[in-house]
Amino acid sequence: MVNEWLLLFPEKVRALLERLPLPNLMTVEEIRVRExxxxxxxxxxxxxxxxxxxxxxxxxxxxxKPDREDSHRLLDLISNxxxxxxxxxxxxxxxxxxxxxxxxxxGRTVLSGGGVEHLRDITGFNVRIARAVPGAADxxxxxxxxxxxxxxxxxxxxxxxxxGKTTLLRDLARQISxxxxxxxxxxxxxxxxxxxxxxxxxxxxxxxxxxxxxxxLDGCPKAEGMMxxxxxxxxxxxxxDEIGRPEDAEAVTExxxxxxxxxxxxxGKEVSELIRRPGLGGLLEHRMFERYVILHRSESGMSxxxxxxxxxxxxxxxxERRGGDAYA
Numbered sequence: 001m002v003n004e005w006l007l008l009f010p011e012k013v014r015a016l017l018e019r020l021p022l023p024n025l026m027t028v029e030e031i032r033v034r035e036x037x038x039x040x041x042x043x044x045x046x047x048x049x050x051x052x053x054x055x056x057x058x059x060x061x062x063x064x065k066p067d068r069e070d071s072h073r074l075l076d077l078i079s080n081x082x083x084x085x086x087x088x089x090x091x092x093x094x095x096x097x098x099x100x101x102x103x104x105x106x107g108r109t110v111l112s113g114g115g116v117e118h119l120r121d122i123t124g125f126n127v128r129i130a131r132a133v134p135g136a137a138d139x140x141x142x143x144x145x146x147x148x149x150x151x152x153x154x155x156x157x158x159x160x161x162x163x164g165k166t167t168l169l170r171d172l173a174r175q176i177s178x179x180x181x182x183x184x185x186x187x188x189x190x191x192x193x194x195x196x197x198x199x200x201x202x203x204x205x206x207x208x209x210x211x212x213x214x215x216x217l218d219g220c221p222k223a224e225g226m227m228x229x230x231x232x233x234x235x236x237x238x239x240x241d242e243i244g245r246p247e248d249a250e251a252v253t254e255x256x257x258x259x260x261x262x263x264x265x266x267x268g269k270e271v272s273e274l275i276r277r278p279g280l281g282g283l284l285e286h287r288m289f290e291r292y293v294i295l296h297r298s299e300s301g302m303s304x305x306x307x308x309x310x311x312x313x314x315x316x317x318x319x320e321r322r323g324g325d326a327y328a
Contacts (some may be wrong), residue, residue: 005101005129010073014041016064019054023155029162032104035071035123037064045162045297071123078103078125090118099207100130100200128162130200132208136164136171143306143314144172144263144291151186152176152237152261154288159295160266164302165265166241168295170198170208172263173239175212191234192225199242226251230258233287237261245279256288270294271311 003025006014013033017025020041030042038049038060048056049063057063062201065072078095079086089095093116095103110117142154157165174212179186193216199206201218209218215233217225222240226248229235238255239249243264255262266280269294274280283289287309294305306314 005099005127008074008097008101008103008127010070010077010079013064013066013070013074015285016050016052016054017041020050020056020119024056030129031125031127033066033070033074033125033127035066035068037065039066042162058323071125074125075122087118091116093119094195096196098202100197102128102130102197103194104128130197130208131167133171134168134174134209136168137175139295140168140304140306141172141175145184147184152187152263153290154256154262155264155291155293156274156283156289157265157273157293157295158274159265159297160269161267163295163297165295166197168293169239169241169263169265170210171240173198173214173237174209174211176237176263177213186211186213187236188234189237189239190229190233191216192220192229193218193241194220194222194225195241198239220281223247226255230255230260234296235260237263242265242266243279244277247279249279249283252283254287263287271307283288 006017009017011108024043026046028041032040040047040049048058049060051057051062052064075083078097086095093105104126105119105122107119107122110120144153146153157168159165173189173191176187177189189211191198191210191214193201196218199210199216201216202207204218206216217228222243226238229238238260243252243266252262252264264276268274271284275284290309292307296303304315308314
């Protein structure tokens, strides 16, 4: 079913979303439902409110305001009528549902031992729509592949949230696993999918095409999952999303020492920002990654820069090509 994610929403909100022009509906990235406050959507990186007639507006006073019934119904739908079975997700503040869609939650926290035990009185939802974009990695993968040794270079992809890291990572996994006849062999790929966003697995079966030679550990903590992959599944390439903790860095180091290529993502705008992070600083100082892909999103679209492990730029922008400049 096209846009089956619409079924997540209570009937009143769904009816408004269905009135959106198809181009907008097909590019929706986030829907923010806040009880008693304006209904907001993000499509193609543009934020608007949605009126009670299903039209877009920049004026929050004109927007539809979801009520208590909408909030309760939405929570019921995303938890499949069984909220008590999702205690771990509520503690983390998000729920990932089949298809790789992730719903961030806001409400009142219940504390235990100085930490968050779970959420209650949930009145805020950020529904992030996951989509496959075949070909997203076409322009980037050639920079990440060593033809002479027929291997993928250790790569860290970074950008702020909602700039396409996971979408790119998903397509890199697909293309690396599939290979290209005559130029690039298909390799064994292992995905540690802690938030179930990369492969969007349902009962262990990926809902996205991540390639024919790909194994997935779904819902598994990254550090533990990477070590499990190394010990038992012998991947050529190990894929993980949003690394950053010290234990993640230790697992990445183990993989590199085992001769396994690593593709990972992290939040950040520049490589220099990551040096100060306890979990990533050591990896960067020892130049463990051979490539850095920096994604940037603006109103004109998506762009990227690729650096080597000495921070030398390998890519040339369209403007620079027209100007005749060249970079190492």
